[in-house]
Amino acid sequence: MSSKVKSVILHSTSKSELNIYLLTMIRYKIIIFLYGLIGVSGNTVSPAVAGLDSALTILKDNDLYAQYTTRTSDGILVEAEKPFLVAHKACESLGESLWNPEIESFSAGLNNSLLYQKYLGKFSAGQQFWVGSAGNTCQAIDFKGRFQTLDCHRKLPAICTQSAPLSNLSFVDTSPRFHITKAMGDQTLTGYRDINSWRFFGIRFSAAPQRFGYSSVYSGKGHAMAIDEPARCLQNLNSEAVGSEDCLFLNLWTPYLPGKRITKKDLKPVMFWLYGGGNVVGTISDPGADCGNFVARGDVVCVGINYRLGNFGWLAADNTTITGNYALSDMVTGLKWVQKYIKYFGGDPARVTIMGESAGAAGVRALLASKTAKGLFHAAIMESQPVGYIPHRWYAEYRTIAEHTSAFGVLEAVNCTSASDKVACLRATDASTLTLLPADKVANYPVIDNKFLESNGLQVTGKGFINSVPTMIGATRDESAIALGPLPRFTNLTESLALISSLLTQDITAAANSPAFSLPPGDLAEAVFNATVRVATDGTIKCLGLATAYSAAKHKTLPSIYAFEFNRTYSPPNYTSSLCSPPITPEFPLGDANQEYYKCHAGEVILVFGTVLRLGLPDRDGLDIPFSQAVIDHWASFMWRYDPNPNPAYLKARGYFNTLNQISLSGKWETVKPKRPELRVLQWDSLSIPFSEGPQCAALGYPLNYYEAYL
Structure with a gap:
């Protein structure tokens, strides 16, 4: 008990009451001492923290408004039932005190986050929770915010304060006060918390594999710190080799930590995140994809892994033991780690x-195409998956090892073609040399290796193996605009597409003669650029993404x-570029996102993760944050229910009324049906429309039945 609270009690009691109080304190000190002797802590700050053999939930009503939120009342729920003084000690062991209604307002967020625990079925409607008070009473609160003085011997869950700060792009507090140590298998890991989540960064999930060797699940022993961002995998950043070959680490965010006794029904769905970057750059430390806001709002556990990049992750060399897909092995290993260990962090394998x-x-x-991943995951989300024009095709239509070897010519580039042992030669080559080769000498695609991949693509028509799980697939409207922006502008569509053809190494100029891409009246250069963006976006991402959805629905290869x-x-x-920003108007000096602008590649990521304000960016028109709320609620609903339509009862229980109003306006997001396939247009006031770009995709040679006809 803090000296401040002791002082209040001592000044408000009579001599006889004081004697009773002191006897009670002695009794409870003995109890607490015994708790420490038997080591009851599953989540610990020190080896044995009195009374903390309990699941812990961060109670955060996260509206994504960060430092501007009015939902300012937060807490940590110690779920195990304990007498009042033991509950108080449990809060102290977290560096906190019992939550005090005289200091924070119950209705400023704690009401919603606590009520949600009842919605989950963890507590009955009449449940009470220990909280603090300024007097010498033992006070409890219920779901309606009503307080009652109870016998201090009663055993109840407790609500502690949550004083960890809001972290952002430029600030994070990893000081020992906010540390927590979690046991997993034969290892303990010390992470920390911010206001939204428990965070364990830089967890090794595989020992450093031999170059051009497969990864395997790391089962560590002893203790490791997990509070710092790990090294990124070796990559070429601005003509400099950055990162390490020893890079197979993961970051983990969770709103919930179970105690020693793990109850399956309390475990949360898991998001397993793979970053973009062309398979040549990228890191789990991307601040735009920080999972803290997502897990707090969506009540899921998030894992992001590093995977090997470029030649270290994807090189295959014919007639050698270097068969490629090493990055894919890292992904499978990460999923196996999740199956083995995620329950210790509150995730449901x-x-x-x-x-x-x-x-x-x-x-x-x-x-989805790999038998080695069977049973390791249960749903999938693909955002802006490249597929279509060469070279994007090779991300989805896999080549043989011989074709792969010929395409990149890495052996020749590093003078290993005449070596008696080509594998030894490649392994002896300086890592920077392999990293900084010209782009066309850096492997970055999956390959048919007959271990991880056995066919030339995802078998959506049912002709081969597929991991059949519920799936979401989609894109941004104008994916290619950001890549095309720096190129010269033309007033002739054929000339514009000829330049794109030279970059793609595939002739797409025939599209200029198709009525599907006829130019509207107005500024000719702008019309040509719009049409060029449309041809490029359709041909590199959109058309075959829709064809994937159509064929999977038609053949029922995905449920x-x-x-x-x-x-x-x-x-x-x-x-980003200026093309990707909405126009500035007198009413919206930061940009009016309801007006036309190019919806560029990667433009959905910070909305999906809810990191707009975390990155120090403004809400441009007052709708970016509410829209991001709705997107997270759709994505989290899919992770919970395999259906992106949030349950209205869930939204009400959490106080997510912005999203509740939006889904009432937008109607149900339907599954793709082959006779009349629809997609959800995600915007403020979303809507469903028939699959777009049908004539355009047909003109490009990528019709809806592409996979029936060509794969």
């Missing part, structure tokens, strides 16, 4: 959703599939 953007989505697609297109985006600061 039976409810894992793999999710990726761009090359990360290509990783998801490869996992359910939901299609989407983002028509509101917010490009991350490290990957």
